[in-house]
Amino acid sequence: MLPKLPTYKTQIIDVCLQFLSQKSQDLQHIPWTKDAFSRLKSFIPNGKTIRGSMVLFGVEMFRGEVNEDVLRTACALEIVQAGALIHDDIIDQDTLRRNQASLHVQYADLGTEEKLVAAAHFGESMAICLADLCFFLSFELLNQIEIDAEIRRQIIAHFSTEMQILSLAEMQDVYLGHSYKEYPQETIFDLYIYKTGRYSFSLPLMTAALLTRQNISVVQTLSRLGELMGLLFQIHDDELSLTGKQENTGKPVGTDIARNNKTLHALYLQRKAQSEERTRLKKIFGNSELIADDIVYVQALLTKYKIIREVNKQTTKLQTEAHKLIRTLPIGEDSQSILVSFLRFLQTRTV
Secondary structure, three states, X not given: OOOOHHHHHHHHHHHHHHHHHHHHHHOOOOOOHHHHHHHHHHHHHHOOOHHHHHHHHHHHHOOOOOOHHHHHHHHHHHHHHHHHHHHHHHHHOOOEEOOEEOHHHHHHHHHHHOOOOOHHHHHHHHHHHHHHHHHHHHHHHHHOOOOOHHHHHHHHHHHHHXXXXXXXXXXXXXXXXXXXXOOOHHHHHHHHHHHHHHHHHHHHHHHHHHHOOOOHHHHHHHHHHHHHHHHHHHHHHXXXXXXXXXXXXOOOOOHHHHOOOOOHHHHHXXXXXXXXXXXXXXXXXXXXXXXXXXXXXXXXXXXXXOHHHHHHHHHHHHHHHHHHHHHHOXXXXXXXXXXXXXXXXXXXXXX
């Protein structure tokens, strides 16, 4: 974990809340303004703030100053993240986020309370609009950064490109989840990189490099390092979905199974399982009405075929490449150590 994460989070959330409060005042004459911004001011602080914190850490790593412009940039990333999660919960039909009702569920409940027609559809529609609002707010924040115009242009261009990549990767994720074909590891890794790694880790680190005027080779190194971080993060996230605890993850165990998500664990399990086991697995994966016995069955097969150990062979390779990249960065040994520790955290976290 980043040693200063609690401090970073406090700084970022303070700026986010100030910005959201100001926008709420600016738009108070528009219906739903108070409701929308109230929900965002409750939702955003409940996150881990990893992405925004990576911007602050990256700036300090290159011996830059964490000033108001850096904080605005980090806040923009957290607001983008909020919008992405709101959309993600609708797509995945997840009713819980951070141990609270997902935003579309909150709005559906409001629709039920007010006896609106098609309350569930109302909830999804309202949440989609709220997520869209997040994206537009984030770009307004980026335009407020008082730095060299060319640097600001590059940062906004990177944000825009990574959000485009994220949107297309989300489409790929939806498609794969609706398919019962077996896809190779390369396809799964590409999905992890484009749906998680690029905007979660590459973008914050690259942004920090731009804010501190690092050369293009450093930006490119951080781009790849972020992809590796994303792979490690997502692989462990998949493991938590299979074996974690809801009180820690904030989501029910087995959601990846019910959604038929294409994960490394599922791929290796399908390849190792016997014929009769594969037959039952096909009935389990993609079944939205999973029962506890189904999850226990999958977990037992993961143990039987030592799937997690097989997956760990891949993460070891990713770690090795990441360590090599870290050693090439023009940063101090203390920052290198923090990055190495952060890699370890990505694979051992319980949330």
